[in-house]
Amino acid sequence: MKIIKFKPNTKFKYQRKILIRNLVLNISIGIHNFEKKKKQKVRFNIEITTNPNINPSKKDMSTILNYETIVNKINFLVKKKHHDLLEELAENIFDVIFKFRLVKKVKINIEKLEIIKETESVGINVSKTRL
Numbered sequence: 001m002k003i004i005k006f007k008p009n010t011k012f013k014y015q016r017k018i019l020i021r022n023l024v025l026n027i028s029i030g031i032h033n034f035e036k037k038k039k040q041k042v043r044f045n046i047e048i049t050t051n052p053n054i055n056p057s058k059k060d061m062s063t064i065l066n067y068e069t070i071v072n073k074i075n076f077l078v079k080k081k082h083h084d085l086l087e088e089l090a091e092n093i094f095d096v097i098f099k100f101r102l103v104k105k106v107k108i109n110i111e112k113l114e115i116i117k118e119t120e121s122v123g124i125n126v127s128k129t130r131l
Helices: 033-037 067-080 086-097
Strands: 016-027 040-050 103-112 122-129
Touching: 016 067, 040 067, 040 086, 067 086, 086 103, 086 122
Parallel strands: none
Antiparallel strands: 016 040, 040 103, 103 122
16 A cells, blocks of 8 residues: 655635724715705725735735725715715725725725615615726
């Protein structure tokens, strides 16, 4: 009987994601006149997939994506102007997030929490991938 030795497979495939869950902001959004006059609560859930080939290092902060920075940039974006559509807001958030070179893919879920009384929320779910 011949004994076969297997070489251990030391290759891995990583996928790193930054998660921002249930960020609720009071923002100006909507096409209706009453929406332009009064801010409403909107919930954001964002999943950001980063480049798995760049190893995170606390010595080199450009190797990580700081979720606090992303939240602050979204806060700034929604305070800066009124957005007519959730889709427009999502595209503006994509623009902000994809400025970071580590980002490969972004999934955004945006929900209006107070617009239709009979629902908990209404919204959109959009994803975009860097090619």
